[in-house]
Amino acid sequence: MIVNLHIKSIDQAEAIKTIKRKITDLDKMKIDEQKKAVRSGYDMDIIPSDLATYGGEAKNLLQDLQSRNERMFLVTFLVVNMANSKRKLDNDVFAAAGIAQKYNCALTRLDFQQEEGLMSSIPLGRNEIEIQRGLTTSSTAVFIPFITQELFQGGEALYYGLNALSNNMILCDRKQLKNPNGLILGTPGSGKSFAAKREITNAFLITDDDIYISDPEAEYAPLVNSLLGQVIRISPTSKEYINPMDINLNYSEDDNPLALKSDFILSLCELVVGGKEGLAPVEKTVIDRAVRTVYREFLAEPVPERMPILGDLYEELLRQPEPEAARVAAALELYVTGSLNVFNHRTNVELNNRLVCFDIKSLGKQLKKLGMLIVQDQIWNRVTINRAKKKATRYYMDEFHLLLREEQTAAYSVEIWKRFRKWSGIPTGITQNVKDLLSSREVENIFENSDFVLMLNQAVSDRNILAKQLNISPQQMKYVTHTESGEGLLFYGNVILPFVDHFPKDTKLYKVMTTKPEEVSSE
Template sequence: ALYYGLNALSNNMIMVDRKQLKNPNGLILGTPGSGKSFSAKREMTNAFLITEDDIIVCDPEAEYFPLVQKLGGQVIRISPVSTDYINPLDINTNYSEEENPLTLKSDFILSMCELIVGGKDGLQPVEKTIIDRSVRMVYQEFLADPKPEKMPILEDLYNILRNQKEPEAQRIATALEIYVHGSLNVFNHRTNVDVNNRFVCYDIRELGKQLKKLGMLIVQDQVWNRVTINRAQHKATRYYMDEFHLLLKEEQTAAYSVEIWKRFRKWGGIPTGITQNVKDLLASREVENIFENSDFVYLLNQASGDRQILSKALNISPSQQNYITNSNAGEGLIFYGSTIVPFKDDFPKNTQLYRIMTTKPEETVQN
């Protein structure tokens, strides 16, 4: 069990093991300055020191790297000018429960192509068929002899599409060209960073609008790769997604996020979404699935409108609402299965760990 603060009523320590829940998936929700990121870092640090779990962070604001570096983790900076690369076509033989991992990988590549090619109406049935056929061709050599140097990259998929006869294949290949030979070719490389480090942070702040959605989708697939490898080793994987509402804005990344929420549990994955934009979160059609499949919610101070929405969604009583109304940083409500506990977490500020974890500029450690 990990420490989450003190019970605001009894002052007893709150010790929680999310793995004991029917569904360990979680959400950390709160206004800016309420302590969302700090709470996430606190849980990560506890998990790192007390458990054997692997920890992965998708970091859109580049605020986790001091902690990751201090704990000996791997920060992967993904941007058009970075030399850190991850390959969206990475696959391992445990990627799917089925004998053939290609079915699930094809589904991911279809989602990726839909973001790149789809437009308003998405991919047409003929285009989906062509992509699926090309995916199966591009992995033939690797699956016959799974050596790292035989892992395909995006350019291999592009070349196979160019060799198809249908005009739709040429349209897809042309749309992919900027990501293969053009200025957005950051994802056309083999993975050259340590994605197997126990603590990995994907820093995507500098991806820009054109690439951020695609980058988030590819990071999710990298996490799925890791979860499938860890499952075979009976190891849990904790995955934190900051600015989680961004993933729910696009249909493809939203659908993939819901799949993670539904599928991760039986594979030993523990996903956590972190966001301040509760209205945006609840505006997504997919969010009902997220809430229904989250037995752990860490609720910090809420704005008035968000408070009303959440009270209805989580059945919060008027007296419990007081703990998320104008509350101090690190105070709120913890939902653990059917239990609701008010908490406070006064982390000592005169520690090096506090200075590494805080996001307040005047309090951060100077490197």
Template sequence: MKSKTCMSGNWKPQHRSRRKEASLVKSEPKKKPQPSGFFQKFFRKPEKSQKEQRLTVQRSIPYLEMGRDGICRVEEHLYSKTVRFYDINYQLAQNEDKNTIFESWCDFLNYFDASIRFQLSFINHKSDMSEYNKVIQIEPQHDAFDDVRMEYAQMLKQQLAKGNNGLVRTKYITFSIEAKSVREAKPRLERIETDILNNFKVLGVKAYPLNGVERLQIMYETFHQEEQQKFDFSYDRILQSGMTTKDFIAPTSFLFKSGKDFMMGDTYGAASYLNILAPELTDKVLAEFLDMDKNLVVSIHVQSVDQLKAIKLIKGKITDLDRMKIEEQKKAVRSGYDMEIIPSDLATYGGEAKKILDDLQSRNERMFLVTVLFLNTAKTKQELDSAVFQTAGIAQKFNCTLNRLDYLQEQGLMSSLPLANNLVPIKRALTTTSTAIFVPFTTQELFMEGDSLYYGLNAVSNNMIMADRKQLKNPNGLILGTPGSGKSFSAKREITNVFFTTTDDIIVADPEGEYYPLVEALGGQVIHISSTSKDYINPMDINLNYADDDNPLGMKSDFILSLCELIMGARDGMEPEEKSVIDRCLPLVYQKYLNDPKPENMPTLGDLYDCLREQKERQAQRIATALEIYVNGSLRVFNHQTNVELDNRIICFDIKELGKQLKKLGMLIVQDQVWNRVTINRNSKKNTRYYIDEFHLLLKEEQTAAYSVEIWKRFRKWGGVPTGITQNIKDLLASREIENIFENSDFIYMLNQASGDRQILAKQLNISPFQLSYVTNSNEGEGLLFYGNTIIPFKDKFDTSLKLYSLMTTKPNEMGKYKEKKEA
């Protein structure tokens, strides 16, 4: 997106002294108690001159008072407030969405009339890495898994070092108005604040107003960018100490000596302004500056010009240009050449001026006076020069120049504070569209505290992605990818992370035998279900908390119907009469267990078969006949009491050897066992993570798909977190129930996709072509993460030398190495 800039040049101060200005100001010492009464005249120190009083750090900071509520009295009759806002995915959005955001941003700017000054502040500053280390910290537990646990912890530290998480990027808008008193200013500031928050809401941007402590912290971090000491302040301490708010934020000293840079404490700094030379700018210009991996403060001061005054100003410029054009034409006639030949600049400026006038009169455009300031800081003079050079290079890329504020370094520094008070007398006249081209949105970050898990690095910013699915409205998820894209590996990495950093239970339905090495290494229970195995799972298992109400058979009935329908191969569903027969038999089959809930009283499929044989209806005999091979025949693997422990924290149901005939049935039975576990954990307020590989198999049959959707809908309030994993997108999307799955999944981890699947998913999930490029011919471990309304491109390169890698890989040659090591 591009926008034309206004023709007007930079407005510079009328007088600028060429004399070098040098001042070293130091922080005011804490005041000592003075003697009073008769002794005062003997002990009173000579009063400082006005010049000495002026030369203090505190007096250089350009505000008078900072209130607890965040209202700052900047000057005698100037008051301001600050709102922090967060990022949205603008750079990755579709062109239609970009246009919508841009137009809404223009409307946002047009809200400000000439009585409101406002300042956009974008602050990149290095943060204490200890805060990030706390989020990824995994402590040793002195158990059998400490070797892989600490391997995983080391991997997280390495990934954190690769990213820029030590550099915090924050965004603020500060607005100020003139008023006689704070009582008069407060209601108007609050109305403006409410309007700003509503405008951000329209854009889909999260925002909140800052209080006094938060505003002071911004200024403290600006003055102490290279220091590790945290901001320690409360308003109660002012009353106790007799100090002012400036005493808590001020550096030890300011030194404005050379006119081109300055020092605050031990930190070097330089203030510059952006000189816009380009006739057009793109909406990427601000994003390029903010991508710098260095301390940087970008401040955009904006002052709206009254519409009538702006129109009058442009008309005056057009009149002047027309007068100059007539003079040039007269010269041409006198000189004997064509009067249409006039200086090209005159023709260009005349056309631009008329276009701007047309924009102001007929399009929804206003005129703004804009100052774009840059504040670079560093530990050494050499690092500072390098940072300024890098910033100037980005400006040059967009046909602009970055000019130092010669002998205005102090004004540039103080104008970079979020006070909405511009002390730099250099302004550029721009229309709404030209001002809006500095779009303040780039891409979202995702780094959460709590039980957050690692999901790779942000492919745009290189920052670590840490997210907690349980904080989503619906934590259900999908992992989608072609063979070899890393979907199983990604699921195993999340399982490992869950095991090490949470207390959640983990259950895996494993149709391909890919997960058992990891589960065994974590001390989990691997249950091999096959026609030759001695591990048995009873599909009739139930517990008394199986349903929301007092009748546990309500939900169990849905499962038994799904089971029978799958067994009977009923493509169009079971007949109502058949469903009624099964529903009649279930209370009879479970009566003994419900009266005396002991494990030995739990019924099996054989009990259901016998009960059906006792019924007179033809439909009952038909169902019983279909069940016979699973009760007395060659497929009777599921006609046994459960003989494996199901209370291990991590369980893997390996159903690879079941064969095609029984695999779907096995997956459905595993799903029911998970539901049993979820209902048990619900009472103890424990979460249950459930991973289903080859998820599309469950959606092929109507009844099993319906049962899966029921779990997807109900798991959340029972503390369940299901995750479907599949490579067959077309099979997945062919199900009529897939809409319900997507609507109830706020987490999607999408890896490389086949060309046909990409277009289907793009339509289903409203993915832009630019976003789609991240899942087009992408390498393994690269793709898109959908977390609620946030879409983030990610990359994850896992260290192949780690033992964990050999446990998580699904590559046949590497899995073979694991088996050899285990046997050895």
């Protein structure tokens, strides 16, 4: 079926003149009718109802044109039906007429004018059909529902699937956003990690950005390996170490890189000491003091051999006179000399690959949050180095909610989230728990500072929260309600688009991206 519209605008003055002439004609007809009525002896107010309506409409139209900034158009609306058999064609024509009639329109069959009809329907811009209807701007606009919002950017734009409304490709570049920070939200199995892997692959192939992944579920390794990236497995027994005390002189934009580092170490101690209240003010003070002392030597001569490790901090804490320092040191002991001392070593992995995945699954429940925090800090280190090289850094945090639950780690993450943008970092948080994102004013910041959101299928309660927070209409809500994996809404600045991305399953790429147990290859 081809639907075609010919729209010809009419000169405004001409249109007004025509309507005025029409009104005069109608008035004349009315007078004639009235004369007839008087002559025949009945009430002269009784005139044919058509005449009354036309008169009223013509006057409204004149008013529209003269005072409401409307114009006149001549519109020819053509529908070409095509079918393989005469019978099917008759059925189609009948069905089309039925649909039109439902909306109070009549389709006229172009008997004996089929050729002209066809010629006018192909994109030549010629109208050989003389059936036209005068319409105002707003009535003409009704015929053009074909405008959908699209996102189709040039440059280093990445592919995010098809626009569910128009089937056009969605191509966008997060770097062009005011704030490239992103979130991927959805119920378990809705395809969050999959969407992240899609973006990672595209970004890897199209941009020159460095890509880092914090992977608490050990599911990115197959993909990263296929792209010849680097997988760093951190576990209590592995021999690959990253040092939470790593710092470089660009670590923070203030003159003193230690301020932010000290903040990080406070978060780390808070996690380690645990407890509901977290660290007491005195404890924070002694930690901060110890941190400054520990780094003094390194900052005087910044060579890798002088990089402090947790053990140095532990000893420095023991040297402090306050009893609180001893408490913190006691809590740290397990991580320094105890069985969980994975993080008490100098970094021995070279982060020289563009694509690095930190697999922290084997850290177990106890250490996982700590691991995520330390990985986040390592990546911050990278961002600061890359900034000097004018290189963007993409960072993916799966199971982001783990970091948002604890007040202190949440606060540090919020801080990083805010800083990333300024340092050409592009962080993406992946989480199923929308509630955790809105748990406090502080964390809500993350939400408000993310101009890019991929929203997949949502649970009922989350849906309501999100609708309020992001102003999603009920129509748009449909796209995140009981949908299949790979379908949802994409937020890009103030553009909201429904997208569909069904990835072909018979591909090599699919096999390294899926997490369905039965599909994961056992190699």
